[in-house]
Amino acid sequence: MTAATSLIPGLDEIVRHGDPQRRAEAALRISELFLQDAARLRPDHVELFDGLLIDLVPHAELAARVNLAERLSLLANAPRILVGQLARENELAVAGPLLRRSPVVDETVLLEIARPKGQGHLLAMSERATLSPDLTDVLIRRGDRDVVRRAAGNKGAQFSHAGYSTLIKRASQDGVLTLAVGQREDLSDERLKALLAGSIDVIRRRLFDVVKPARQAAIKQAMSELSGVPELVESRRDFLPAQRTVLALHRQGQLNESAVLNFAKSYQYEEGVAALAAMSGVKIATLDRLICGDRHDPLLILGKTVGFEWATVRALILLRLGPNRVPAPADIETARVNFARLVPSTAERVVQFWKSRPTI
Template identity: 70%
Template sequence: MAFATSLIPGLDEIVRGDDPNRRADAARRIAEMFLEGAAGFRPEHVDIFDGILTGLVPRTGLAIRADIAERLACLANAPRNLVGQLAREDEIAIAGPLLRHSPVIGENLLVEIAREKGQQHLLAMAERPTLSTGLTDVIVRRGDREVVRRTAGNAGAAFSSSGYSALVRRAGQDGVLTLAIGQREDISDDNLKELLAGSIDAIRRRLLEAAKPARQARIRQAMSDISGMMAPVEGRRNFEAAQLAVLSLHAAGKLNESALLEFAKAHKYEESIATLSAMSGVKIATLDRLISGDRYDPILIVSKVIGLEWATVRALILLRIGPNRVPSQADIEGARVNFARLMPSTAERVVTFWKTRQAA
């Protein structure tokens, strides 16, 4: 600390003291010294600055910490401990620039912060030039809609097999996310098929239109492999208007259980089936055939897979039997008990079988 003390007399006392003004002034001056000479400092010099600044900067005001963090964010030899301190801060104005850009933050620290901090921190990390599979596993699991969309759109992000599967599952209720995933260069053929199987026709067409010419062939092949995804829905009902309604909900980020419940309560059959299709990845024609059958079991199964609440399941059962018929209380209670007992893993196997049959 001798060279710094020669420029800032009484630095030892300032570091140990409680005078915020003197501390802030010292932090600014020493940070400025480092930033001006950073290009020529050897590692041992950086370590000296690191030791001084980690004792000064955390106890300065927000504006000073944010300014220092912003200026350190792109330095390849920034003081590692200081950067780690600032990157852990709850205030995103401080942590954000470092989480977006700093090359000195290690993988372990990024994963630690991703596990502990909120959505703004995850969103900042989603913009890093590269993202490891370990980090994206956490981001996809914890991130909200905007975070996951940003991560999927990051060409430098890498995803593990389980991470990609989780990403594709989330895309089943998010058309914007579907488009981002579908345009990734690293998506496997199996993941692409699963992604397309879980999306509505209009989203598939938009993906095909947005894709580069070199990728369009892969997308067309995947569509062909999952058997006529672009074909109109067969059967006695016309689902075209319902699909457009569901697409509008996709675009507005409102395709969720609440929308499904409203459709079911209003006895809008086509819209309800189209929404269930978009949320589950089961084709409209398959769901229409199963749900219009003699039993309500398919409603319980698909509802369990996509995690619906009983109130929505009940509304779908009432939708199935029609607006002018009233089921017995015993039948409704029996359905409720069966739904509660149905294991998600069992329901998932049945839905997988449906998807296999519809693609065969």
Template identity: 55%
Template sequence: MAAASLIPELDDIVKNGTAKKRAQAIERISELFLEGAARFQAQHVELFDDILVGLVPTTEIDTRAELAARLSRVDNAPPTLVRQLAREDEIKIAGPILSHSPLLDEPTLVDIARKKGQSHLAAISERPKLTTSITDVILRRGDRDVVRTVAANDGARFSEGGYAGLVKRATDDDVLAVTVGQREDISSASLKELLAKSEDGVRRNLLDAADPERKAAINDVMAEIASTQKPAQRDFGPAQRAILAMHQAGALNEKALLDFARQHKYEEAVAAFSALSGMRLPMVHQLIQGDREDPILLLAKSSGMEWTTVRALIMLRLGPGKTMPPPDIEEARVNYDRLSLSTAERVLAFWRAREKTKPA
């Protein structure tokens, strides 16, 4: 075959040839291979493998990178050469092979994932199929972007421990939490753990992104979580007496409410919010404890409160040490600015009318 006739010439090129001649030789041989790859038998592929394995390491990075890109999707590419390219430190070379080549077996991928850096892990994470042995290593060593990539890969499979790792890392990564929650292969137990550890904003984003079937599953899990959580019992008596005293002394105002909210004095803040808004305390407590911040916006707008106070009340709802993602905070601020006083008053009039029908 044509490649065999090049061997004497190649020996001289390897020993004495310039970088340009080596690149030209690789281009000629790879063209020969790609032209006949579909009909080559094992011995033909082996011949190309023997030739290129000795020639490729002596060439420039760009030449190796181009060759790797061309061979990355060929089913019967020279196997030794492919493994050699996959282990290159230069990601321009290794990347296409790691992401696409069907010739890399599980042990090879696991070994590379254990030894190489984040760029190599990212490339492996994009493969059409990934076994649990590979994803276990990726989750153990990968940075945030790598883990997000592998979590979004529908062809990736995760062990029970792998899913536990995903859920744990999603606790501090809202983007990852939404991605993991959308996976079709996530178990009910893992989904429950993910939702139990997620903030309300993440749950809403997950519901918004879910298809109807997944949305139903999420709602079922949320109902199950809610049924197992006992609401905190709060004694508002002392706070109500303190707020009444402040009112009688003329010291009850928005600044006092803001101070209570910032200090996470929940009972005092709710009692003050109730007194300033004219809404019964149980109703204010129920609104603040709800899944969304919209009722807080309505109640605050009807009372003419500043955004600073509204933001503190939203944080009060989340609890000490917790916060909303900045985009969600900004969305709430924009919604508050857009909310008209007349709309807020109409909604509150409806709530008050409904409250009158309930027993005191």
């Protein structure tokens, strides 16, 4: 600690017997010295700074502690005891930055702080890049609406089985929370079904509109199971086996453009339509009627909305015509040009029209 003692003559005396004003001044000067050299300090040097600052920083003014906490929250080698001391402060402006992002605040400290502190401290924690199941258990149990919503929307959060059950139970009284939970990548089909079971119809529809196509397929399946009635498709074709195939692909994470292309190349019409329905959110009955019409346009619109390449859209056009019909090259070229010119926002508006008042 030669640098510190040379910078502040009589430092030992200030630490042991100095008045609060002198200690506060020393805290500012030593903390600035640490921050200037932090990147070059060895662990033992950091410990020396830590030992000094934990006795001096509490005497610094609030604005100085806030500034110090903000700067320390970005350092991976910040003085551990000092950081823990600041993170435990009741003053949220001091504790908040460290609770949100400091890599030095470990799980033990977070849990210790989460159990007694107020909602502001819990909200700050809910914004951390990662949250363990033990910590989210506390956040969900003690947190208010804002805390729970923020934790549910945190992609780096993990939830225990009990935590997820509590989260879903709370979502039954909170539509915003339902939307946050329904969009989580780690939400299983069974949990999705429980979430939907406790939601009102308008929230179910809103969730259906905001989730990814693969999740839309799972929502339709869950609603079918909840109602006990599978989606009715007015067609001479039997789409039920195809729906099961597509749902299995979804569960395996393989419901994508490649799967649709394979269906099209194999002339598996039912599977192709069921996959398009799952990925676009348009009902199978609606798609079947559109695709069996006189024009290729519905496939161009669907392909543009879902984000398919032209090769996949072309294969779907051939699927639509069937294996025994050969399209005129001019017709295919016209379709290609129209697909290239089609504006995604225009295609999306048409699909939204098709989806109007969907039965899910």
